[in-house]
Amino acid sequence: MVTTPGSIRHEWRLCLGKPRGARYPRSTCAKIGSVVATAAVVRKGDLIQVVNPATLERVRDVRVFRDDEIRGTVDLCRDAQGEWAQRSVAERIEILRKFRDAIVDHKDEIAATIVMETGKPAHEAVAVEIFYSCNMVDYYTKIAAETLRPESRSSLNPLFKTKKLEVACLPHGVVGFITPWNFPFMFTCGDIVPALLAGNGVVIKPSEITPLSGLLVERLAAELFPRDLVRVVTGYGEAGASLVGCADYVSFTGSVSTGKKVMAKAAETLTPLSLELGGKDPLIVLSDADLHRAAAATAWGALFNAGQACISVERVYVEKSVASEFTRLLVKEVEKVRQGPDEHAPIDIGSMTSARQLGIVESHVDDAVRKGAHVEIGGRRNGRYQGYFYEPTVLTGVTHDMLIMTEETFGPVIPIMAVKDREEALAMANDSRYGLSASIFTRDTRLARSMARQIRAGAVCINDCCVNYIVPELPFGGFKESGIGFRHSPGGLTKFCRQQAMLEDRIGLRREPVWFPYTEGKASLFNRLIPLLFRSGLRRKILG
Ligand code: NAD
Numbered sequence: 001m002v003t004t005p006g007s008i009r010h011e012w013r014l015c016l017g018k019p020r021g022a023r024y025p026r027s028t029c030a031k032i033g034s035v036v037a038t039a040a041v042v043r044k045g046d047l048i049q050v051v052n053p054a055t056l057e058r059v060r061d062v063r064v065f066r067d068d069e070i071r072g073t074v075d076l077c078r079d080a081q082g083e084w085a086q087r088s089v090a091e092r093i094e095i096l097r098k099f100r101d102a103i104v105d106h107k108d109e110i111a112a113t114i115v116m117e118t119g120k121p122a123h124e125a126v127a128v129e130i131f132y133s134c135n136m137v138d139y140y141t142k143i144a145a146e147t148l149r150p151e152s153r154s155s156l157n158p159l160f161k162t163k164k165l166e167v168a169c170l171p172h173g174v175v176g177f178i179t180p181w182n183f184p185f186m187f188t189c190g191d192i193v194p195a196l197l198a199g200n201g202v203v204i205k206p207s208e209i210t211p212l213s214g215l216l217v218e219r220l221a222a223e224l225f226p227r228d229l230v231r232v233v234t235g236y237g238e239a240g241a242s243l244v245g246c247a248d249y250v251s252f253t254g255s256v257s258t259g260k261k262v263m264a265k266a267a268e269t270l271t272p273l274s275l276e277l278g279g280k281d282p283l284i285v286l287s288d289a290d291l292h293r294a295a296a297a298t299a300w301g302a303l304f305n306a307g308q309a310c311i312s313v314e315r316v317y318v319e320k321s322v323a324s325e326f327t328r329l330l331v332k333e334v335e336k337v338r339q340g341p342d343e344h345a346p347i348d349i350g351s352m353t354s355a356r357q358l359g360i361v362e363s364h365v366d367d368a369v370r371k372g373a374h375v376e377i378g379g380r381r382n383g384r385y386q387g388y389f390y391e392p393t394v395l396t397g398v399t400h401d402m403l404i405m406t407e408e409t410f411g412p413v414i415p416i417m418a419v420k421d422r423e424e425a426l427a428m429a430n431d432s433r434y435g436l437s438a439s440i441f442t443r444d445t446r447l448a449r450s451m452a453r454q455i456r457a458g459a460v461c462i463n464d465c466c467v468n469y470i471v472p473e474l475p476f477g478g479f480k481e482s483g484i485g486f487r488h489s490p491g492g493l494t495k496f497c498r499q500q501a502m503l504e505d506r507i508g509l510r511r512e513p514v515w516f517p518y519t520e521g522k523a524s525l526f527n528r529l530i531p532l533l534f535r536s537g538l539r540r541k542i543l544g
Contacts, residue, residue, distance in 0.1 A: 048208050048234065054119035054341035054351040054387040062211045065233040070242040074203050076228040077174045078248075081201030084229055085171050089148050092197050093141045095224055100137035102220045103130060103189065110216060114185050115342045117210040119351035119387060120305055122342050128305070129183055132470050133190040139472040140493055144197045147490045148497070157533070164504040169497035171199035172272070176247030178240045178262065180254045181353050182308040182410075184210035187253055189217045191487065192230065195251070198496040201229045203247065205240045207254075209354050241265055249273065249496065255408075256434075256481050263484075274485030274495060277478055278408045279310045279436030281457070282429035283465060285318040285326055286422055289441035293463065295329035298414060301439065301465035303337055303392050306349050307412040308357065310482075311437045311459075311466045315405055316416045317425040323418035327396060330414065331376050334392045339382055349412060352388040361390050361411030368404040368415065373397050378412070400431060408434070422451065430456050435479030439465040456480060 047061045065073070084092070103110065107130050114125035150168040155161060175195040179187040184206060192202045206214030211234045221230035233239055237258070244250050244265045250273035252262045259275040266273045283301065285294045301313035318326045340347045352358040358381070365379055378393030390411055398405055398415040405415055419425045429438055437459040440448045445462055452460035458477045459468045468474055477486025485495060513522060535541045 048211065048236075050117055050210070050212060052116050052119065052387070053353050053355075054115075054385065054389075056386050059116055060212065062215070062234045064235040065239050065242075067238075067242040070203075070205075070233045070235075070239060071246050073228075073231050073233050074174050074176070074243070074246045077201040077203050077231050080226045080229040081171065081173055081199070084196075084201060084226055085199035087199075089145050089197070092199065093144055096137050096141050096193060096197060098224050099221065100134050100141075102224065103134055103137075106216075106220060110185060110213070113212050113216050115350075117184060117212045118181065118353045119341070120353075121347050121350050122345065124305060125185070128470070129186040129190075132183075132186045133193075135470065136190040136193045136472055140194050140197050143490055144493065147493050148198065159529075159533075162505065162507045164506055166502040166504075168500045168502065169198065169494055170500050171497060173200065173248035174246075175200045175202050175249045175251055175496060176243040177202060177204040178243060178250065178252045178254065179204060179206050179214065181207035181209035182305060182310075184213035185217070188214040188232075191251060191253070192217075194487075194493040195496040196225070196230070198493055200249070200496055202231070203243060204230075204232045205243045206232060206234065208234070208236045244271065244273075245269065247271065252276065259483070274477075274487070275483045276310070276476075276485075276487060277436075277481065277483040278410075278434060279312075279478065279482050280314045280406070280408050280432050280434040281311055281437045281439070282315045282317060282432075282455075283313045283439040284422070284425045284429060284441065284451070285316065285322065286425075286440070286442035286444070286447075287319040287321045288443045289322070290443065290463070291322060291326050291329055294441040295326060295333050297439070297441070297463075297465050298330055299333035299337065299392075302414040303334070303349055303412045304466070306352055306390070307361075308353060308410050309466070309469075311469050312410070313414065313439065313465055314409055315429075315432075316414060317419045317428050318416060319422070319425070320418045320420060323416070327376060327394070327416055330416070331394055334377050334394055334414070337392045339389060339392065341385060341387060349392065350389075351385070352390055352411060355388055357410055358388040358390055361409055361413060364402075364404045364407065364409045364411070365393060365395070365413060368395055368398055368402040371399070371402050373402060373404070373415070400428070406432065422447075426451060426454055430454075433481045436482040437461065437466070437468065458482065458486065 046064045049061050050059045052059050110130055111122045111125040114129055115122050148169050150166050153165040177191060188204050188206055195202050204214050214232045218230060218232040244262055250266055250271055252259055252273060253276040256277045259277045283298055298313055298316055337348045339349050342350060373395045374397045376394040376396055378391035380391055382389035382391045393413040395415040398417050400406060419428060435457045438455045438457040439461045440451055441463055442448050448462040456479050458479050461468055469476055472488040475486040475489040475491060477483050531544055532541050
């Protein structure tokens with residue numbers, strides 16, 4: 001089992017606060033809890049108080065970086081990056097593999113840190129966040145040499161056969177990562193892997209709710225990478241905005257509303273960026289599906305990480321003929337889900353990570369119930385614990401007039417809607433401003449593949465859900481308001497590069513035909529060349 005906060009064995013470079021292992025008296029915890037209940041985190045001047053959301057114990061204080069400090073950090077990182085970019089890809093690969101070994105060596109400490117600041121089960125910290133980060137190193141170190149190698153090209157046009165062509169991938173410089181709180185380690189550790197391999201430096205602004213995992217990444221990286229190549233700046237939204245203002249590329253993961261602000265800010269400096277935003281992922285169950293598998297998948301896909309995943313199953317559409325049987329099986333699955341703080345392990349789900357998120361979940365369920373939804377199970381806070389626990393919940397009788405079916409809930413709630421047929425299921429699935437992922441359960445996989453093409457989402461799983469995210473061979477990105485750009489796959493590495501084209505003359509004529517002076521002879525040459533080169537059919541090329 002994973003350790004408690006008291007067993008964290010390192011000194012935080014940037015953290016202040018109560019001595020390690022110290023616990024606050026219950027009265028203080030309750031007070032923190034009530035303050036936090038009206039805000040995402042406790043904001044105290046230049047300090048952020050990090051709170052364990054499962055126990056409401058204050059963990060540590062982290063300082064807020066000022067704008068000038070963030071610019072200074074980016075400058076230091078840019079200096080380090082200059083040297084890093086000169087190193088061969090093979091050298092970078094070697095260091096990234098040592099970094100992966102360090103993650104494996106420190107996995108207990110990493111898991112404890114994640115658990116402490118998110119309230120999730122240690123099992124998920126290990127099996128999702130640590131696994132994913134190691135796998136990202138594994139995948140990208142295997143494809144980096146081939147993907148980043150300068151590529152020679154030969155022109156398809158005979159006129160350019162006299163030129164040597166090459167495309168090189170050059171790093172942007174400093175990549176600013178702005179990350180959310182739901183998977184605080186993998187978005188700071190896993191996501192930076194391709195950026196570093198591509199020769200960039202990275203400055204990370206972790207969520208103010210969960211800054212400790214990012215700081216741990218910085219500490220592990222400091223042992224292996226050139227000084228200042230991997231840096232973390234902590235703070236609120238303003239710190240993120242400062243980073244957008246001075247980074248050379250911005251990789252943003254977070255909500256749609258913040259993503260729009262980040263894009264507007266990046267437009268001021270024309271800084272390139274990618275946006276990985278929210279989702280409202282549908283899961284469709286057709287009447288011929290294996291209902292047991294569909295129910296078990298839905299329970300896991302909607303409830304893991306307490307439903308706080310961009311790819312969580314947030315809406316279920318089930319064909320009417322099997323709706324009541326599917327609901328019965330799903331409720332049975334949900335009844336078995338064990339909830340509590342990690343110290344009560346084995347558990348399946350933990351707490352919500354912030355009071356604000358708990359409030360959003362409550363307001364969505366209340367709105368649904370007020371408009372006629374029926375609570376099959378759950379539907380309220382879990383009062384057995386002091387932290388931000390919400391019971392795993394199944395709702396039926398929901399409609400698209402309810403927030404629970406239209407807005408990202410990001411909580412352990414499964415709303416089920418019975419639909420007439422697959423056409424209605426598709427129409428409902430597409431009736432959303434989001435388009436991150438979707439799932440279809442049916443034994444007719446040909447039909448599922450054809451339905452998948454009609455779903456406007458960046459990824460579709462057939463008889464499965466959510467796992468596509470941790471398979472880096474597949475690109476992951478959203479359609480519609482779920483984002484711009486993508487992570488994973490070879491493109492998830494080259495996005496951290498600018499493509500530089502190189503053209504070299506092979507012949508050395510004193511003068512090229514397109515250069516000055518423009519003579520009548522050259523004009524008539526081009527007039528004859530254009531039909532010859534571009535008209536279809538040999539006869540028409542020659543005879544016109
Ligand atoms: P958020 O948008 O509130 O915050 C994300 C980050 O942006 C935080 O670090 C925050 O401090 C920073 N920020 C806030 N205002 C800013 C500004 N004006 N300029 C720059 N940075 C600013 O999101 P959140 O609540 O931390 O995360 C949850 C959201 O993230 C959900 O919508 C979820 O779906 C989404 N998410 C998407 C993916 C994906 O891959 N598509 C993955 C995980 C989470």
